[in-house]
Amino acid sequence: MDWVVDTCVLLDILDEISPFAEAAAEALDAKADEGELTVAPITYVELAPAFNGDRAMQDLFLRNVGVNIDFGGNAAAVFAAHKAWHEHILRKRSGTEKKRPIADVMIGAFAMRKGGLITRNEADFKTLYPTLMIFNPVSSAS
Numbered sequence: 001m002d003w004v005v006d007t008c009v010l011l012d013i014l015d016e017i018s019p020f021a022e023a024a025a026e027a028l029d030a031k032a033d034e035g036e037l038t039v040a041p042i043t044y045v046e047l048a049p050a051f052n053g054d055r056a057m058q059d060l061f062l063r064n065v066g067v068n069i070d071f072g073g074n075a076a077a078v079f080a081a082h083k084a085w086h087e088h089i090l091r092k093r094s095g096t097e098k099k100r101p102i103a104d105v106m107i108g109a110f111a112m113r114k115g116g117l118i119t120r121n122e123a124d125f126k127t128l129y130p131t132l133m134i135f136n137p138v139s140s141a142s
Helices: 007-014 021-032 041-046 055-064 075-093 102-114 122-126
Strands: 037-039
Touching (some): 007 021, 007 041, 021 037, 037 041, 041 075, 041 102, 075 102, 102 122
16 A cells, blocks of 8 residues: 655654654554555645755655655646745735635645636735736726
């Protein structure tokens, strides 16, 4: 059986002083014997701040703990979301931006790949993706 590894388990391993670090590492070792360990695209994005946005360092960590990365043809969108989420967290930590759901980060990244987004929440996406073409059906209605 293959297993998807959640963000919190990887963060526990990364934070060696976490009270859950040892149990998390042991769980990955045990489950790796049963099948493939992998991360969902959203987990990959959520990990960005833990590695200061450095995908190479993050990928090395995942390889070292035996977790595979497979985005099934969506790598460009996941990488765009990774960068946007890291930048959002930096702005949030500096107090210049309020909380934003990670779903907006992923939606915006996929919209960038496709070319545009239809949404009523223009402001939510313009900060993350300033070049994204946005159509607001409410403000565009006559």
